Amino acid sequence: MxxxxxxxxxxxxxxxxxxxxxxxxxxxxxxxxxxxxxxxxxxxxxxxxxxxxxxxxxxxxxxxxxxxxxxxxxxxxxxxxxxxxxxxxxxxxxxxxxxxxxxxxxxxxxxxxxxxxxxxxxxxxxxxxxxxxxxxxxxxxxxxxxxxxxxxxxxxxxxxxxxxxxxxxxxxxxxxxxxxxxxxxxxxxxxxxxxxxxxxxxxxxxxxxxxxxxxxxxxxxxxxxxxxxxxxxxxxxxxxxxxxxxxxxxxxxxxxxxxxxxxxxxxxxxxxxxxxxxxxxxxxxxxxxxxxxxxxxxxxxxxxxxxxxxxxxxxxxxxxxxxxxxxxxxxxxxxxxxxxxxxxxVLPADEADVDVFDLTVPSMPGTRTEVVLAPADGAGTSRLVLTIDGDARTLSCDRTASGTVDFHPAFPSVDTAPLLGDGDETRLRIVVDATIVEVYVDGGLVTLTQQVYPDAALTEVHTIDRAA
CATH class of the missing domain: 2.115.10.20 (Glycosyl hydrolase domain; family 43)
Structure with missing residues (x-):
């Protein structure tokens, strides 16, 4: 306390x-x-x-x-x-x-x-x-x-x-x-x-x-x-x-x-x-x-x-x-x-109560992938962006455009976690529940929890390859 x-x-x-x-x-x-x-x-x-x-x-x-x-x-x-x-x-x-x-x-x-x-x-x-x-x-x-x-x-x-x-x-x-x-x-x-x-x-x-x-x-x-x-x-x-x-x-x-x-x-x-x-x-x-x-x-x-x-x-x-x-x-x-x-x-038996996204992305050297959480098409403009950087061996979370962020100067942030798993791929489990996003990396070896206040619920995920 x-x-x-x-x-x-x-x-x-x-x-x-x-x-x-x-x-x-x-x-x-x-x-x-x-x-x-x-x-x-x-x-x-x-x-x-x-x-x-x-x-x-x-x-x-x-x-x-x-x-x-x-x-x-x-x-x-x-x-x-x-x-x-x-x-x-x-x-x-x-x-x-x-x-x-x-x-x-x-x-x-x-x-x-x-x-x-x-x-x-x-x-x-x-x-x-x-x-x-x-x-x-x-x-x-x-x-x-x-x-x-x-x-x-x-x-x-x-x-x-x-x-x-x-x-x-x-x-x-x-x-x-x-x-x-x-x-x-x-x-x-x-x-x-x-x-x-x-x-x-x-x-x-x-x-x-x-x-x-x-x-x-x-x-x-x-x-x-x-x-x-x-x-x-x-x-x-x-x-x-x-x-x-x-x-x-x-x-x-x-x-x-x-x-x-x-x-x-x-x-x-x-x-x-x-x-x-x-x-x-x-x-x-x-x-x-x-x-x-x-x-x-x-x-x-x-x-x-x-x-x-x-x-x-x-x-x-x-x-x-x-x-x-x-x-x-x-x-x-x-x-x-x-x-x-x-x-x-520990997730609800009925996952209709939350959105759970399970995906695997490349994380070998030379790769850089964005995982973007967004509202359904046309519902809103908010974005939460996870970036897996294979060279730096990091996962970053950018919530600066995640919706309402101006209520406190410390809230808009880009936060970074290490990738501790082995291999050339990284497994992500992303749980989205209204204002809270929990990210579990490589079976929960790393976790990252963020609040967000989007203009519409973040119900869709897509990936973007940013490798040079």
Missing amino acids: TTTSHAPAAATRSVPTPHFRPTAHFTARDTWLNDPNGLLHHDGVYHLFFQNNPHGSTWGNMSWGHATSTDLVTWQEQPVAIEHTAEEHVFSGSAVADVRNTAGFAGPGQTALVAVYTSAYTAASERPGIQAQSLAYSLDGGETWTRYAGNPVLDIGSSEFRDPKVFWYGGDDGRWIMVAVEAVRRTVVIYSSPNLIDWTLESRFGPAHATAGVWECPDLFPLTVRGTDQTKWVLVVSLNPGGIAGGSGSQYFVGDFDGHTFTPDRISTSTDPADYDWLDYGRDYYAAVSFNDAPDGRRLMIGWASNWDYANATPTHPWRSAMSLVRELDLVRCSDGRLRVVQQP
């Missing part, structure tokens, strides 16, 4: 055109949203909590909104779960099912869902300006929530200590692990607890790699290396600004975790952000975190499909901002020996 209260930049226009609201990307009904929080699967239901302003369409009054789904695509917005008070804004965090009743919140036959969130204390509180970690619990499957009377449970006296992601580590003799950030120190801190209430500092990680902005929204989880029985751990850290495409971005590290310390496989000494590992190379993928307790061992992740550079100004009404598609994560070893995260979208 970005704590800098950005003065909302005034949008030059509002565009309530129906095709501007995505179908498969969750949006709040008529309010603002940002970071996903409390992602949890419990009793057959996926819970998506999110940073929400219940009273407006720009950042403020931070509370936990709530949506539920059984298929990760069709979301039902629920009443606000944990609302701000005069003394406390409810910043980012996570949720767990306390099936062992370690915190003692549940009665006989009950399971407590426990939210671990950052209390951002206001000037009206006894801790003005402090950020500390607090608990709320639900005994009815997430419908209603009660703040823990002993809050906060972890207070280090800092104004920049936030975004706890909590998970159970080990079997019945295990314990809770929390990763959080000391944001301006660009440090991930790891704590442990037997009961979600009493926390012990285990270790710190960082600063490392991208550090131009504050660190936020960490996540730590295991993945099996594809084709092996080797398990590695992935540490995700978002930062703002300093993302690979400018403004907000999400980087990751691959390494090992022993229950106390995360040890990365590699720390680059380069100052070039291109040498780091990024979850997404577009402008609009931030604060990505994964679901706790997803079935069948799947690692499912969702991010905020926006960027703090212009998030308060995007031309929609009365809602503002959307989530990305849910992505399933895998880990592969590439030909250069590096382990990289691979991401695949």
Whole structure:
């Protein structure tokens, strides 16, 4: 959760055109949203909590909104779960099912869902300006929530200590692990607890790699290396600004975790952000975190499909901002020996809800191909242009003519991603859902997410060979 209260930049226009609201990307009904929080699967239901302003369409009054789904695509917005008070804004965090009743919140036959969130204390509180970690619990499957009377449970006296992601580590003799950030120190801190209430500092990680902005929204989880029985751990850290495409971005590290310390496989000494590992190379993928307790061992992740550079100004009404598609994560070893995260979208069973384009384009030296997304003939003039450059081994995305781009000077952009796949061809899966385009390159080895505000829906794709 970005704590800098950005003065909302005034949008030059509002565009309530129906095709501007995505179908498969969750949006709040008529309010603002940002970071996903409390992602949890419990009793057959996926819970998506999110940073929400219940009273407006720009950042403020931070509370936990709530949506539920059984298929990760069709979301039902629920009443606000944990609302701000005069003394406390409810910043980012996570949720767990306390099936062992370690915190003692549940009665006989009950399971407590426990939210671990950052209390951002206001000037009206006894801790003005402090950020500390607090608990709320639900005994009815997430419908209603009660703040823990002993809050906060972890207070280090800092104004920049936030975004706890909590998970159970080990079997019945295990314990809770929390990763959080000391944001301006660009440090991930790891704590442990037997009961979600009493926390012990285990270790710190960082600063490392991208550090131009504050660190936020960490996540730590295991993945099996594809084709092996080797398990590695992935540490995700978002930062703002300093993302690979400018403004907000999400980087990751691959390494090992022993229950106390995360040890990365590699720390680059380069100052070039291109040498780091990024979850997404577009402008609009931030604060990505994964679901706790997803079935069948799947690692499912969702991010905020926006960027703090212009998030308060995007031309929609009365809602503002959307989530990305849910992505399933895998880990592969590439030909250069590096382990990289691979991401695949969870798509609607009925793809009539979105437009999905699968194509293969040449990417050998001497080739340069444009993939143009446009409205149907005569419907509009907007264009989103992807260029695959075989000599530079890059994919660029030009949204400068994608429709309404003048609502903020940072919005019109040309963003570039590396081609990491082998061979002389590049596979693209392009998912278009109204205002959001997600591009998956070579099976999700690279992804690029962009907002667009076209004058008509981008429903057609064609390619142009630009090779000399």
